[in-house]
Amino acid sequence: MTEFQSITTILLGLVSFIIFLIYVKFLWRKSKMPPGPFPLPILGNFLQLCSDGLLPGLIKISKMYGPICTVYIGSRPTVVVTGYQAIKEVFTDSGDTFLNRGSVPFSECLFKFQGLSFTNGDTWRQLRQFSVQTLKGFGMGKKSLEDPILEEAHHIVEHFRSLNEEPFEPSTTLICASSNILANILMGTRYDYNNKKWMEILQKSSDAFQILSSIWGQLYDFFPTIMSFLPGPHRNIFTLLEPLQDEMMKSIRLHQDTLDPACPRDYIDCFLIRMRQEENNAGVKTPFTVSNLQASVFDMFLGGTESTAGTVHFGYLILMKHPELQDKLYKEIDQVIGQTREPRAEDRRRMPYMNALVHEIQRYSDIFPMGFPRATDRDITFHGYYIPKGTNVLPMLTTALRDPTHFETPGEFNIKHFLDENGKFLKNKAFLPFAAGKRACIAESLVRIQLFLFFTVILQKFTLKSVVDPKDLDISPTESATENIPPAHKIIFVSRRLEGGA
Template identity: 40%
Template sequence: MDFSVVLFLLLTACISYLIMTYGRMLQKRGQLPPGPIPLPIVGNLLQLDTENIAQSLIAISKKYGPVFTLYMGSKPTLVLCGYETIKEALINQGEQFIGRGPIPVFQNFTKGNDFAFTNGERWKELRKFAVQTLRNFGVGKRSIEERIQEEVQFLIKELRKTNQLPFDPTIIICRSVSNVICSVLFANRFDYEDKNFQTIVSTTNENFKIMSSSWGTLYNIYSEIMDYLPGPHKKLFSNYEMLRVILQDAIKAHQETLDPNCPRDYIDVFLIKMEQEKNNPTSHYFIESLIMTMQNLIYGGTDTVTTFLRYSLLVLMKFPEVAKKVQDEINQVIGQNRPPDTEDRKKMPYTDAVIQELQRFTDIGPLSLPHLVMQDTQLQGYKIPQGLPVIPVISSVHYDPAQYEKPEVFNPANFLDQNGCVKKTDAVMVFSAGKRMCPGESLARMEIFLFLTTLLQNFTFQPLVNKEDIDLTPIGSAVENLPRPYQCCAISR
């Protein structure tokens, strides 16, 4: 057969397939909440700024409302915007929206053997185990507070070594924050020069940069294609494998020295649980799930707090009058002769308000990790079918004009009443909301207060440029809003 005929038939078949696929897409679209018309293959991707997805989605919501359908490639996704809408879905209808939607940058490595990116009984069991084990090792109690206080002092020593010269705070802060969760997982903190620890910190930091870039976005939409294409996304999985080797070696060492009557850390407790369930064919406790749940905890327990602290220092250098008022409150309540503790927060309303405003304003997680509709339901008059992925746009909560008078302005008064007392609000969802909230929320809140107040107790941070020239616009917005790279000087107080 002539080659041109073969080529013609092949093209005809491809075009026919695309037409049928697109027809089915449009037919299904008619059964979902309204949204922009998708194109074949790319869906609505061309309508998104992959460097600022959250703002693109908020802009679309102004036309189609707070509940709309968007096509990520050829697959429909439900998008939720605004505090009331997200509260209705994730909290009031928590069981219906409790599933974890697709996020290949993680799931193609964890393969359902973890608690953060899986569903069903495995998610429930492994999450419950992780929360209980963290609590048993002091999370939310005085013992973990003492670990954090100790680690912050190591950070203070490292910052003093800068001799008030310019430095990039990224890795210095990341090492200190990571050591808190590592002390729970591995029984002891790492020395900052430990090679394995440096690998944990550097690979975690690099992966979040990639996931928050356009490459991470494209991989989540077209993972089947991207797996065969070169690019920075390939580094994600080599970094995961480097972490796996470290975890495997640590688990092996623990197996050789395990005392079932005296568990030292998360690894020991998991290994004991494995032994108890060794004859259970449906057990969720095996080495691979130990590796993947530890990976969940390292990533979750390192990057969010690190990014928040980096971003917060940048904001406070932009608004030094706010930093000064926090330092004045530190002087009044704590002084300079002892480290801060969590009880101090009750006596520090301005500092508390500043922290909440920093969480809102920096908007570290602009998009919640995808959810999944687990049963047919209704939301704001629309029928929502089971199995539909859901993206709650957390930025739309933090910048909701119905909740904040001038959401684009950094203003700690958003969280203070007329008497200067802390004003509570649920319209801060930095740890998401509902039953899929971050299991390390209590640990993160404690870390944020102790790290930030201790840093400001000991130092005044000065930028290398005029405060007017500090750019607070984030880079990346797929997984995290990251502050632009910067250097500063830590001036001892």
């Protein structure tokens, strides 16, 4: 054997030994983590998941391995948590153990670890505390916020009336209406439904979510490094969102030029004022920067708009699919508020059927079924399993919203899930569309009021009719992964006649 052959043999043996040690370490760590299917190198559990689709695949695996199992998203181990009880432990019963935001390749590329939702530690705490206090100051969760919501609802009514009962696909209009509530609080502005440039920006953002929830978005989540070099629709996600980012940045610059520290107009103004105050603390690292402002506004605007508009859209489809629901709602609306008085949030207490409808629409539409991953802040033991620091933990919100131990018919639309035997509204602790705990949706109170008022005002003024027989109307999501995307069906908005009218 030559000297070269000897060196080659030694090097191969050394490399093989190192690979063997790495593999043994991997097996040791995997044996202590929650159970799950064995992953392939690089691919992880992609083959098991892609055959069924990401969302049903994760649910299928959890049924095989239990409510706490491990799935490899590419090379990343992810602890998947299913069922209300286990999810509750992650959100509220484990302190700050699962408080960190987990790794999300799409969000990391888009937000670059900036902003309210995708930071951790003291940066996140300061941004969260500031945002909660500021939003409350502008009416979040208060009666004063009803007026701008009702104003927007009236704009929707006038827009639907202008259609003269012609079939109409409302998705972009609903996105604009939802965006205006947040635009008012965050940026102090409102966009008209006839603003073509703005409607194009919103449509592009919606298209980005469509791709993100498709197989292309899932491939990017599994293999971000590889997919960033490969052609495909996934490359358009960030391009489609650029116009909205630019609009947010344009608004921030305008606020900088017109800022009056004595009279803050909206969230951006308050953030800029705080930035000026922090400038006086020389040498102290602060999260109050333009990049964090832009990311926070973009994050709240994008997530809040998409989730609320999608829920309202699914609600319209459900009401067309089940027209008998509308008859019961008309009766309650006419008895409690009539056909001319504006509804108010306080009316929810006297409108159990409408309140139950809104909750069941949220539960059934399940807009963000997988929620957003958390991460462990240290090595922990959870349910007897070892979970290393920094491991992604994915609480599957859909499995709480469809937990058969809390909902009688979890896979069906059933308004009785939120009504007791006397027809009164019934709370359900497994109702977690906003997540829970310290990282729960910051705009939960806003969304609750907005959904109630939007549905009540529209049903006070219109009957929603399908262009096809309701029995033939398919309201299944067109995509179901990161987001459940409602199908694009046309709706006829038929004006209701006033009582005593001709």
